[in-house]
Amino acid sequence: MQAKKKSNDFKYFFTASKGLNKKIVCEISEKKNEPGWMTDFRLQALQLFETIPTPDWGCDLSELDPNDIRFYLKPIKNQQTSWDGVPEKIKQTFRVLGIPQAEQKFLAGVGAQYESEMVYKKLREKWANKGVVFLDTTQGLEQYPDIFKKYFSSVVLPSDNKFAALNSAVWSGGSFILVPKGVHIDMPLQAYFRIDSSAVGQFERTLIIAEPGSFLEYVEGCSAPVYKQNSLHSAVVEIIAQDNAKIRYTTIQNWSENIYNLVTKRAVAHKNSVVEWIDGNFGSKCTMKYPSIILKGEGAKGQIISISVAKKGQHQDSGGKIIHLASNSSSHFISRSISKEGGRSRFRGLIKVKEGAHGVRSSMRCDALLLDDSSRSDSYPNLQINEADVDVGHEAFVSKINEEQLFYIRSRGLSSSKARAMVINGFIDAFVQKLPMEYAIEINRLIEVDMEGSIV
Amino acid sequence: MYKPKVYCSNGVIVVLVQRGAKIDKTVDLSDLLGNLKNKVDCENILVIAQEYSSVKIYDKIGSNGGFAVSKVEFLVKEGADLAFVSRLGGYSVVFYLEKRAILDCFMLVTDEACVKKDFEIVLRGERARAVINGVYLVAGDQKFFLSVLQKHLAKHTSSFLRLHGVASGRSLVDFQGTIFVEKNAANANAEQAIKTLLFRNAKVDANPNIEILNNKEVTAKHKAAAGKVNSKILFYLRARGFTKARAEKLLIESFFDLFTISLDTQIKKDFAKRLQKKMRRLL
Numbered sequence: 195m196q197a198k199k200k201s202n203d204f205k206y207f208f209t210a211s212k213g214l215n216k217k218i219v220c221e222i223s224e225k226k227n228e229p230g231w232m233t234d235f236r237l238q239a240l241q242l243f244e245t246i247p248t249p250d251w252g253c254d255l256s257e258l259d260p261n262d263i264r265f266y267l268k269p270i271k272n273q274q275t276s277w278d279g280v281p282e283k284i285k286q287t288f289r290v291l292g293i294p295q296a297e298q299k300f301l302a303g304v305g306a307q308y309e310s311e312m313v314y315k316k317l318r319e320k321w322a323n324k325g326v327v328f329l330d331t332t333q334g335l336e337q338y339p340d341i342f343k344k345y346f347s348s349v350v351l352p353s354d355n356k357f358a359a360l361n362s363a364v365w366s367g368g369s370f371i372l373v374p375k376g377v378h379i380d381m382p383l384q385a386y387f388r389i390d391s392s393a394v395g396q397f398e399r400t401l402i403i404a405e406p407g408s409f410l411e412y413v414e415g416c417s418a419p420v421y422k423q424n425s426l427h428s429a430v431v432e433i434i435a436q437d438n439a440k441i442r443y444t445t446i447q448n449w450s451e452n453i454y455n456l457v458t459k460r461a462v463a464h465k466n467s468v469v470e471w472i473d474g475n476f477g478s479k480c481t482m483k484y485p486s487i488i489l490k491g492e493g494a495k496g497q498i499i500s501i502s503v504a505k506k507g508q509h510q511d512s513g514g515k516i517i518h519l520a521s522n523s524s525s526h527f528i529s530r531s532i533s534k535e536g537g538r539s540r541f542r543g544l545i546k547v548k549e550g551a552h553g554v555r556s557s558m559r560c561d562a563l564l565l566d567d568s569s570r571s572d573s574y575p576n577l578q579i580n581e582a583d584v585d586v587g588h589e590a591f592v593s594k595i596n597e598e599q600l601f602y603i604r605s606r607g608l609s610s611s612k613a614r615a616m617v618i619n620g621f622i623d624a625f626v627q628k629l630p631m632e633y634a635i636e637i638n639r640l641i642e643v644d645m646e647g648s649i650v
Numbered sequence: 651m652y653k654p655k656v657y658c659s660n661g662v663i664v665v666l667v668q669r670g671a672k673i674d675k676t677v678d679l680s681d682l683l684g685n686l687k688n689k690v691d692c693e694n695i696l697v698i699a700q701e702y703s704s705v706k707i708y709d710k711i712g713s714n715g716g717f718a719v720s721k722v723e724f725l726v727k728e729g730a731d732l733a734f735v736s737r738l739g740g741y742s743v744v745f746y747l748e749k750r751a752i753l754d755c756f757m758l759v760t761d762e763a764c765v766k767k768d769f770e771i772v773l774r775g776e777r778a779r780a781v782i783n784g785v786y787l788v789a790g791d792q793k794f795f796l797s798v799l800q801k802h803l804a805k806h807t808s809s810f811l812r813l814h815g816v817a818s819g820r821s822l823v824d825f826q827g828t829i830f831v832e833k834n835a836a837n838a839n840a841e842q843a844i845k846t847l848l849f850r851n852a853k854v855d856a857n858p859n860i861e862i863l864n865n866k867e868v869t870a871k872h873k874a875a876a877g878k879v880n881s882k883i884l885f886y887l888r889a890r891g892f893t894k895a896r897a898e899k900l901l902i903e904s905f906f907d908l909f910t911i912s913l914d915t916q917i918k919k920d921f922a923k924r925l926q927k928k929m930r931r932l933l
Contacts, residue, residue: 549851564862573860577874582817582848585877592860592870 204283204390210266216240219363222266226332229339239352239362246356252511253480258454263426264394265364267309273330275316284308291417293386300630302381303328307398308388310366321379327372328383331399334370341372345403349432349460357456361397361430368398368429373408382411382630389453392421400431404439411442413630420450424479427453433461433469437491440468444629449478451507457483465491472628475502475510476640484542486515489523496525501625504537504569513542521552528624529560533569545586546578554584562592563621615641651675654705656682663692669700676914679709695722699730706733708917726751728775735917742768749775756913758921759786759794760928766795773807783909786815787928788823797826802838813844814905817852827858829870842872847879847905899929
């Protein structure tokens with residue numbers, strides 16, 4: 195449990211005034227020394243943000259006031275490639291989160307974003323020598339302008355939804371990753387996002403391009419201390435998996451209970467490529483996140499494994515979308531949600547098979563556990579099949595904890611709370627199995643601590 | 651034999667099955683309403699099965715012409731047992747089930763026109779139980795819109811919806827299903843399953859939703875599947891000399907058998923005739 199903080203006493207290099215207007219957008223663009231087309235793109239997106247209505251479904255967003263939020267906070271002048279250059283206060287925050295330690299042990303590269311900017315980013319030499327690019331998105335724009343312009347906003351348009359438009363207008367930070375043809379990065383790359391101030395917005399923009407035959411595993415973590423005022427995290431992630439490439443994108447979101455987490459994530463999978471979204475939502479006041487995969491090339495595969503835990507005062511509106519545009523593409527979708535202490539979890543899933551996509555195979559399964567009488571769980575799956583030559587299925591199950599399983603475990607000498615934690619760990623096993631070992635252990639522990647004494 | 655009382659009240663045709671009455675033979679609703687047909691101008695029908703009564707109703711309204719209603723409501727009172735077999739006319743259907751009431755419903759859609767149906771099952775009495783099975787065949791440019799709401803308002807209630815269908819040609823099946831469990835409906839058990847076999851350019855849009863308000867003693871399931879006939883079984887049959895069309899027909903029949911097997915012989919014959927007719931067009 196994070197302790198309530200009054201304020202953050204860290205001195206920022208630059209702090210934008212509260213609210214959102216053209217001036218702020220131009221200021222962000224200017225600070226980043228961006229080309230004209232990007233400034234125009236941002237301003238057009240701002241216009242869209244102002245015209246697209248706030249969604250009236252999902253979470254209650256009525257308390258979210260853009261005029262109360264700072265849209266850009268730059269902590270330090272220049273990004274560092276060594277932890278020694280990072281100010282002690284920020285370094286300490288990430289040390290507590292175990293980022294430098296993990297970097298040394300099992301990561302191919304690490305990026306650490308503090309408020310609006312990446313303060314640290316480093317890729318192991320081995321991978322840099324093989325041509326892997328792992329940069330802050332702003333640096334990506336500076337150093338690879340042509341590739342950047344070609345792929346940026348090619349998967350998520352600003353007009354996609356209100357918060358994609360907002361991100362497009364004020365984006366800052368995030369990762370730009372380019373994995374060259376045939377390169378297999380056998381260790382995960384990690385980015386960690388931290389909001390440490392009250393009433394701010396974090397709008398990272400991540401662009402990942404996996405060239406033909408390459409492999410990448412990307413892990414993203416998020417956290418923040420608790421404040422009275424609400425903050426906003428609205429990211430956009432775009433992934434392009436070219437022919438035969440494989441990308442696994444893992445998110446472990448553990449925002450504090452004053453954060454609105456409104457994120458747009460989408461991937462395009464070309465011929466015979468594989469895209470996996472492994473999505474864990476444990477924190478935030480409200481999450482609206484539906485990672486999507488567009489299976490564009492023949493034989494492309496997609497998988498979404500989503501887990502969400504909704505506790506007191508939390509609304510987890512999560513799920514995903516898989517769109518089959520090509521023949522012989524296949525997908526698998528598993529969602530598990532747990533609601534307790536009055537929390538609300540909602541699943542929204544879509545499997546769409548377009549005309550002309552023959553031989554598609556797809557399955558969607560969403561299960562929910564309700565741990566007490568005051569919680570709520572909803573499930574809204576949607577199958578849209580426009581081709582007869584397919585095999586698509588969906589299953590959902592909402593229930594309480596299985597008493598028989600509990601009895602079995604308890605009869606073997608384990609305490610009631612331990613038995614419940616074991617059943618819940620089993621419930622989310624599909625998610626945990628896909629995580630790197632170190633994270634899996636951590637998640638199991640998190641669930642165990644979280645569940646202790648909470649189940650009646 | 652006991653006959654339910656039929657009368658008209660405030661623009662509603664009321665069919666009343668008295669307390670404790672047991673009607674073993676299936677009652678044809680259009681026969682019951684025959685006398686009222688030309689006399690009154692009613693938009694709704696209300697069927698009341700009084701406490702501990704038992705009745706089987708077969709309905710052809712809306713499809714036999716001349717007598718169109720917009721809504722048929724069923725009030726199944728405490729301990730009553732209602733079996734309702736419907737060819738689905740052009741109206742919406744609402745069932746209200748009170749304490750320990752039992753509903754056994756079967757629907758068949760073989761009509762040629764576009765069909766839009768709203769079904770609502772309100773389980774408002776403790777231990778009420780509803781089973782709804784259905785079969786549909788849509789072909790050509792036909793569109794079939796079906797919306798089913800299973801509303802659990804009381805404890806220990808259960809409802810099961812199972813639909814099997816075949817869509818061919820350029821037809822569309824649009825299913826909107828919702829399982830809703832109210833805060834106090836502890837130990838509710840609900841299920842929705844829809845399975846569609848697709849041929850040619852048919853389309854399916856299935857939305858089986860679950861909404862559960864604040865309750866831990868609930869089990870709710872839904873399943874939706876769409877696909878072609880099992881190619882391995884098709885191959886097996888063809889290897890034994892069946893033509894493709896004949897093999898497909900056999901598979902479709904077995905796909906429907908699960909539901910039609912428990913129907914009354916006469917109704918079963920009637921449905922089989924309709925199914926055969928439609929299937930000839932379909933394949």
